[in-house]
Amino acid sequence: MANSLNTIQIKEIMALLPHRYPFLLIDRVTDYTLGESIVAYKNITINEQCFLGHFPGEPIFPGVLILEAMAQAAGVLGFKTIGNNDKLYLYAGVDKARFKTPVVPGDQLVIKVRLIKEKRGIWKFEGKALVDDKEACTAEFMCAMRDLDI
Numbered sequence: 001m002a003n004s005l006n007t008i009q010i011k012e013i014m015a016l017l018p019h020r021y022p023f024l025l026i027d028r029v030t031d032y033t034l035g036e037s038i039v040a041y042k043n044i045t046i047n048e049q050c051f052l053g054h055f056p057g058e059p060i061f062p063g064v065l066i067l068e069a070m071a072q073a074a075g076v077l078g079f080k081t082i083g084n085n086d087k088l089y090l091y092a093g094v095d096k097a098r099f100k101t102p103v104v105p106g107d108q109l110v111i112k113v114r115l116i117k118e119k120r121g122i123w124k125f126e127g128k129a130l131v132d133d134k135e136a137c138t139a140e141f142m143c144a145m146r147d148l149d150i
Contacts, residue, residue, distance in 0.1 A: 006032055006033075007029060007030055007031070008029035008080075009028055010027060010028060013026050013029065013076060016076050016079045017072055017076065017079075022048070022049040023068070025042050025065060025069040025072050026040045026042060026069060026073055029041075029076060032076070032077055034077075034080060035081045035115060036114065037113065037115065038076060038077040038113050039111070039112050040069070041108060041109065042069050042108070042109040043108050043109075044061050044103055044104065044105055044106065044109060046059065048061065048105070050065060051105065059105055060102045060103065061103040061104065061107070063099045063137060066099075066109065066129045066136065067097060067141070069109060069111055069129065070111055070127035070137075070139060071089075071091055071141060071143060073127070074113045074115075074127070074141070074143055075089035075143065077115065078145065082145075087145045087147060087148065088145070088147075089143050089144075090144050090146055091143060092143055093141060094140075094141045095140045096138070097139040097141075098139070099136070100137065100138070101131065101135070101136050102136075103129075103136050103137075108131065109129045109130070109131060110131070111128070111130075112127065112130070113126070113127045113128075114126045114127075116140070121146075122142055123142065123144070124140065125140065125141055125142070126138075126140050127139050
């Protein structure tokens with residue numbers, strides 16, 4: 001079980017990330033180590049707006065939103081590590097993305113992101129999204145810190 005000192009609830013996540021409904025895809029963080037890794041959760045409910053048009057009758061959570069959830073977890077880690085200094089945390093690239101099993105309403109995504117390296121404001125991560133301890137998605141991706149006035 002995660003140490004309560006390393007948990008982040010939704011109000012703090014909202015203070016760190018600029019995203020809002022329906023694009024805020026992290027519900028809580030249960031563990032993180034500054035500059036190293038983070039574990040976040042996303043509860044998938046039938047009320048997600050994407051299910052209105054994504055495979056009606058057989059709702060599957062879009063893979064691109066799983067990747068976005070990984071990036072948001074990485075953003076929380078980045079802002080906790082260096083501070084939120086009026087910056088945006090933007091995707092810079094995605095590599096080796098693999099979608100291994102569908103994610104459906106009722107699932108809980110466990111998002112595990114590990115920092116591989118950081119160089120000149122570009123952060124490279126390895127991410128995994130799991131449902132019931134099974135990999136649903138894996139990817140390597142890069143994010144960049146940029147000033148708000150892009």
